[in-house]
Amino acid sequence: MMRAGVLSVLGFLLALALPAQAVEIEEWETTEGLRVLFVEAPDLPMVDLRLTFDGGASRDGSQGGLALLTSSALRHGTADMDADELAERFESVGAEFGTQSLRDMAIINLRSLTEPDWMDAALDTLTDVLAAPAFPDSDFDRARRQALQGLQRERQDPGSVATRRFYELMYEGHPYANWPRGDRDSLEALSPGDARTFFERHYTTGNGALAITGGLDREQAESIAARISSALPRGPAVDPLPDVPQQDEPVEERIDFPSEQAHIHMGAPALRRGDDDHYALTLANHAFGGGGFTSRLFQEIRSQRGLAYSVSSRFQPMAVEGPFRIGMQTGVDQADDAVSALRDELRRWHAEGIDADELEASRENTVKSFPLSLASNSDIVSLLGMMAFYELPLDYLERYIERMEAVELDDLNKRLRERINPDAMVTVIVGGQE
Template sequence: MITRHIGRLGFALAATFALASPSHAAAKIQHLVSPGGIEAWFVQDATVPLIAMEYAFGGGAAQDPADKSGTSNMVASLMDEGAADLDSKAFHERLERRAIELSYTAQRDNFRGSLRMLSENRDEAFDLLRLSLTQPRFDAVDIERIRAQILSGLRRETSNPGSIASRKFLEVAFGDHPYSRSASGTLTSVPAITVDDLKAYKDRIIARDTLKVAVVGDVDAATLGKLLDQTFGSLPAKATLTPVPDIVAAKPPQKFFVPLDVPQTVITFGAPGIKRDDPNFMAAYIVNHILGGGTLSSRLYHEVREKRGLAYSVSGSLLWMQHSGLYIGNTATRSDRATETLDTVNAEVKRLAEQGPTQTELDEAKSYLKGSQMLALDTSSKLAGALLQYQIDKQSIDYIEKRNAIVDAVTLDQAKAAAKKIWGDGLVTVIVGRAAQAAATPIVTAPKAN
């Protein structure tokens, strides 16, 4: 995905947002319904003269045509490249003049947008957003410039072991399902995307029935309601989405090798995960933190880096999508130590699956996750993003208040059951590195990545 630059004034605004009040998590969250029926989760906060809005439409990269992956990403990269009578240069000059940040991204199941502004510039900011949603230009010169940028990134990925491993892992995990395709597309698909494809995607996806909105900042409810109607009210009532089937990721154990002559071997590993609406999701979330949730206290970090010095970093995370769940982890090491690294990861995963975490580990993980929640919501932008994600995840509007109690309620038996469910069958592994490593352990040679 391409992230648009926001200019010098935009960077100043970003810095201002980063200094917003740390009390957001305790703020009152309102369920606002505009006069025209647009719904939003809203926190009014006049601590600083800023407004942050995050919004999403259902669809995302899963709605890309099978032979034209990357369509949604190109649309996201072009939606702020001029609208109505404003070409790209004029549009961005207006954004920068008022220190307005406007951007779009294509995720697996959602087409997301972000708008941030000083409250004194709210009318112009919301109007520019309206224009970008309703009258994007998709000028040929901008399409080709964005296409060239995307293709340049894709060419770099062909020699990047991490990118190759991630793409191959998704292909292995999801086969011919839309989740197997990268949102940024391929060197074959991106050149084939036409302006008609871009317009058709936009017309199918951008509609009111799948819209979700979160707003935090210095604006009152009545004013915000009018702004929401002016911005989103003229959009089509219903999106035209292609049905996406549910899928369970490929069952472990499986192992794949992609030859690449690089000093470090990259290892991507994973297993079927757990969907967000699963009753045992929080237990899985906590036990993933214990295994390799990105902190210095995780089991994988201790065994792989601290104890053996095999890699600089190793971590894993749960990914949840509308139609599936996935556990995925990554590490990189010297080619001559790849086997030892993978064996260490496998052994630790097996031990956790068979024995589960200890009560001490569970208690410490709960404490960390509860404390980190406050830091994750300490700015207007972070809170708006979280409120949007909670809507996408179909959580209740009081989820922030209930979350710590949900964490505390997870028992040791539930954590053990979650560990066994996710890692009981082992791992699917993709190894990218020098061919000599192939002789170290029996593996299947995977086709070379695009």
């Protein structure tokens, strides 16, 4: 426990110690074909590792919830140690181990002190998990019960109901429509064998990438990468996801729910990771609904008209067209007026774009806040993992501010009109009863 406490304190100090400066990224590929991105950060004796695999919920197929249960099963131990022993081995050397499953990717994280004996022990435990996960029946069944309980809680939460239906309508027939938790029938049909098969196909050297940052040199990082790579299953990358069909007409669905607030989602598929329009659209959205109290949506719909408790918008780029998404909460008796006002603002944004003052304010805020995204080891390794997974260029971080500063107003508004169709939005309204 003392070592874990030391690690937490050092993590806090690292967030204060790292300056906002250019990040030098090194890249190589292991003998087994695992891509590696590395940033040396020598300020404190810590290392952060992030493995990403193309094994998120979009790969579930008809087995909804499989990616999620596979990810959680990696915390259940190996042939030689159960879940409690696994947790104890990490904790005894002050290491933090975790797994996560998103729509696009599966993630494995490890944070450790770089003291040689402690780091070696943490890496030995990690490679044991990667080489021989056990998928024990009892732990799998418990994780399934927890997932089923999660589904029950979601059905009682109007925000979760709205989000799930929003994705189902927006990505109908596409893997992004898969709900990460699956449904009752799919979860009850899953077995530990299904999880093992999913792991062996998706958690492979050819289907993943490794990000490393911390108080290591290149030689040490290469040694760590080799240990991890040799423990993983061998296998090629999975096939790319299919393109998302373009939304060309409006879709609206209202769902009765015993709540005093209506949860409203509006949007459409819009943007891939690595798309050149990312910079222009990020700035356009900052002015529209991504800039907090200063954004148009907040000022017009919440402050001036009092039609919403909260309202915001964002672009969420993914492997294929991720959503442009507006979220709003309002009283059920104001839902119709709020949706009408939101559509008016969306059409005005599309037709008129933003003005020069909004662009400069958005640019200044975005540029000034960017260094905060590099403020700690965990921030850097998260960005490296994203870059590796989506195969972004190595100069992505180095040139991010430059590319934001290069966006011109006329070009921004042109790209906004091309990428957003206000008359072809998916709208889901959850709340109120007949």
